[in-house]
Structure formats: C-alpha cells, structure tokens
Amino acid sequence: MNANHLLDNINHFFQISPRDINSYSPLTLAYLGDAVFEIVVRTIIVEEKSSTVKSLHRQSSGLVNAKAQAGLMSRIMNTLTEEEVSIFKRGRNAKSHSVAKNADIHDYRTATGFEALMGYLYLKGEMERLLELIRLGLTELSL
Numbered sequence: 684m685n686a687n688h689l690l691d692n693i694n695h696f697f698q699i700s701p702r703d704i705n706s707y708s709p710l711t712l713a714y715l716g717d718a719v720f721e722i723v724v725r726t727i728i729v730e731e732k733s734s735t736v737k738s739l740h741r742q743s744s745g746l747v748n749a750k751a752q753a754g755l756m757s758r759i760m761n762t763l764t765e766e767e768v769s770i771f772k773r774g775r776n777a778k779s780h781s782v783a784k785n786a787d788i789h790d791y792r793t794a795t796g797f798e799a800l801m802g803y804l805y806l807k808g809e810m811e812r813l814l815e816l817i818r819l820g821l822t823e824l825s826l
C-alpha cells in the first residue's frame with residue numbers, strides 16, 4: 684500500500700477490493716474526476732491565499748466549472764498520451780442525461796472529458812501525472 688495515495692488508504696481502511704479500471708463508465712470516471720479536480724484546486728487556493736471562505740469559494744468556482752475546464756483541456760491536449768486522449772474522448776462523447784448548467788454544450792462535453800481523465804488518472808494512482816496536467820493547464824491563469 685502506498686501511504687501517500689488516498690485511494691490506497693480508502694481501499695485499505697474500508698476493506699474495498701480495487702476494481703479493474705476499465706470497468707468504470709466514462710461518466711463514473713468524470714463523477715470522481717470532478718471531485719479530485721476540485722480538491723486539488725481548493726488545496727492550491729487555500730495554501731496560497733489567506734481569505735474568507737466566501738472569497739475562497741468564489742476563486743475555486745472560477746476554475747471548477749465547464750468553461751474553465753474546457754479552457755484547461757485545450758491547453759493540455761497536445762501533451763496527452765494516446766491512452767489519455769482516448770479516455771478524454773470517451774468522457775467527452777458519453778451520453779449524459781444531465782443538462783449543461785451555465786455552460787454551452789461544447790464546453791460541458793469537453794469538461795466531462797477532462798473530468799473523466801482526472802478520475803482515470805486518480806484511479807490508476809498516477810497522481811503525479813494528474814497534478815502535472817493540472818499545473819500545465821493552470822499556468823496561464825493567475826490564481
């Protein structure tokens with residue numbers, strides 16, 4: 684067990700047997716990836732800035748939305764491996780029953796692909812790669 688990997692600790696403490704990563708649907712990967720991305724963004728903001736919770740929430744909401752995630756995805760797309768592009772496309776093309784809230788459909792689908800990629804990397808235990816991609820995508824933005 685890798686003590687630094689949250690998933691390993693969750694599986695250990697709750698006695699969950701790891702599943703084959705290919706058994707997850709793209710929307711399940713996106714569901715998990717959304718949370719992973721949000722915790723990374725919130726951690727960055729909290730560690731870098733001392734502010735009110737309202738201000739912290741406003742800052743994180745500016746990054747954890749479909750439009751921002753679609754922009755981040757466009758900045759990292761040319762750095763993805765073939766496998767990562769495949770996961771992104773599976774997430775982007777997945778048929779979702781939910782409707783884009785405050786986002787156009789293109790941004791929403793791109794963000795879903797990005798979130799699926801984040802969930803996939805998390806479940807594979809590739810946190811360094813996940814963080815590298817987020818950092819690359821955020822480099823042009825000022826947090």
